[in-house]
Amino acid sequence: MDFTELKDIEQKVEEREDFSGEKVRPLGVFFPKDEDEVVRIVRFAKKNRLPIIPWGQGTSLTGAVSCDKNCILVDLSKMNKILEINDIDWYVRVQPGIKLIDLFEELEKKGFMLPPDPASFFLCSVGGAVAESSGGMKGVRYGSFREWVLSLRVVLPNGEVIKVGEPLRKNRAGYDLVHLFVGSEGTLGIVTEIWLRIIPIPKRKMVMIAAMLKDFESAGEVIVGLRKNKILPELSEYVDADVVKALNKHLSANLKETEGGMLLISIEEDSVDDVLKVLEGKTVDIKIAEGEEAEKLYSLRSQAAIAVKAESNKVFYAEDIVVPVSKLPEAIRRLREIGEKYNTKFYVISHIGDGNLHPNIIIEDKVARENAFEEIARMAIELGGSVSGEHGIGVQKAKLMAEQIVKHNGVSVLDLMYHIKKLIDPDDIMNPDKYVELAYKFLTSRG
Numbered sequence: 001m002d003f004t005e006l007k008d009i010e011q012k013v014e015e016r017e018d019f020s021g022e023k024v025r026p027l028g029v030f031f032p033k034d035e036d037e038v039v040r041i042v043r044f045a046k047k048n049r050l051p052i053i054p055w056g057q058g059t060s061l062t063g064a065v066s067c068d069k070n071c072i073l074v075d076l077s078k079m080n081k082i083l084e085i086n087d088i089d090w091y092v093r094v095q096p097g098i099k100l101i102d103l104f105e106e107l108e109k110k111g112f113m114l115p116p117d118p119a120s121f122f123l124c125s126v127g128g129a130v131a132e133s134s135g136g137m138k139g140v141r142y143g144s145f146r147e148w149v150l151s152l153r154v155v156l157p158n159g160e161v162i163k164v165g166e167p168l169r170k171n172r173a174g175y176d177l178v179h180l181f182v183g184s185e186g187t188l189g190i191v192t193e194i195w196l197r198i199i200p201i202p203k204r205k206m207v208m209i210a211a212m213l214k215d216f217e218s219a220g221e222v223i224v225g226l227r228k229n230k231i232l233p234e235l236s237e238y239v240d241a242d243v244v245k246a247l248n249k250h251l252s253a254n255l256k257e258t259e260g261g262m263l264l265i266s267i268e269e270d271s272v273d274d275v276l277k278v279l280e281g282k283t284v285d286i287k288i289a290e291g292e293e294a295e296k297l298y299s300l301r302s303q304a305a306i307a308v309k310a311e312s313n314k315v316f317y318a319e320d321i322v323v324p325v326s327k328l329p330e331a332i333r334r335l336r337e338i339g340e341k342y343n344t345k346f347y348v349i350s351h352i353g354d355g356n357l358h359p360n361i362i363i364e365d366k367v368a369r370e371n372a373f374e375e376i377a378r379m380a381i382e383l384g385g386s387v388s389g390e391h392g393i394g395v396q397k398a399k400l401m402a403e404q405i406v407k408h409n410g411v412s413v414l415d416l417m418y419h420i421k422k423l424i425d426p427d428d429i430m431n432p433d434k435y436v437e438l439a440y441k442f443l444t445s446r447g
Ligand SMILES: Cc1cc2nc3c(=O)[nH]c(=O)nc-3n(C[C@H](O)[C@H](O)[C@H](O)COP(=O)(O)OP(=O)(O)OC[C@H]3O[C@@H](n4cnc5c(N)ncnc54)[C@H](O)[C@@H]3O)c2cc1C
Pocket: 018, 019, 053, 054, 055, 056, 057, 058, 059, 060, 061, 064, 065, 076, 096, 117, 118, 119, 120, 123, 124, 125, 126, 127, 128, 129, 130, 131, 132, 133, 134, 135, 136, 137, 184, 185, 186, 187, 189, 190, 191, 192, 302, 303, 305, 306, 390, 391, 392, 431
């Protein structure tokens, strides 16, 4: 492919791999420095019918940035500025390539926070987190990115630039196009500017309860107990016994190893006793941490997937099911049964407080690994849950997403989604053959 027309835009020829291990073999990688360059790249791609893959930091766990045919990557990492922090209207305006950790640090200096904190916050870009509607460890109280995006500038697949939404807390003008783009996994356009709601850092003192559980089942029972007692932690995260071992082995975590793994609950100091009552009879050991010690536990939790990846020797599928919280005990029981059936352990990492479980499947045999992955997702569908809470669909979950939508919403809903994609991207150049489009193809090939 002759890229002479774009020669003044920084570019490279290189292969990449995303965090899920999917290969990325583009014809070229472009590094636009501003929106005008993004527009030129998109127009060039449209003229040449070249698939474009928007790339944040490649931490996708579902193959959302994969490409093994004639495509180009648009790497947004050079568009990484904070454009405005508005301390009266309480929003921040950023370019998409800024790393989430850098944004968190700048906001903290000004006494603000953006609550959604995917465990990859130290790696991922804000644009990627918006395109995935990432959740995170504080999701139980604050929700995922979907709840924090106010407005976006987007380069559409025809090269036109639109701004959707306004930096307003309330806005009823027209269909909610902001939330059409949030979570669209780069299939509808390239996000070039983002307005996000921010809040002042809460002043009340928080503590971190590290509960080493007596068994796996206790994890779900404690969360149901918290709900019954109307306790809403800021964070309630779980890693199972094998993840605790992996953290000790690969990150020198020095955590106590128990059969039930570790539940982390961050909560206001004056609610600690209420939590301890719910934990009664479910733990082997409890530590109440503050300050640096609490930060260390939070940081270990955020690196849990890295420890599991080190343990798995790269054979690694990160599941991402959500079930209604009331169904957590049943989901955990059935997970154990599926593990026994496949003679494996699942290395469960979980935003358990909102019913979001990440069993990491490290079975060597690919067919068995895929079968276990699908069986877990179908269990979630059956329990009224979802095949993805936050990691998205990419290529790995398209078939399962089709099954979920057909079962829970009906064929016509998937059909509508597919036609929205076709309306916005008639030439099929924007991150094609993934997400909704691939799900629709599975459905129609099935007849
Ligand atoms: C260790 C680890 C922990 C994780 N923990 C969590 C977690 O707790 N919660 C969670 O939700 N996720 C988690 N994830 C996965 C999560 O999807 C990503 O970390 C993150 O949201 C993606 O950011 P990224 O910049 O790497 O995007 P990429 O992986 O580069 O891209 C992700 C998707 O966004 C699209 N995209 C990127 N930038 C743009 C843009 N500017 N415009 C349009 N589309 C764009 C891409 O095309 C792709 O479809 C984790 C991943 C890792 C590796």
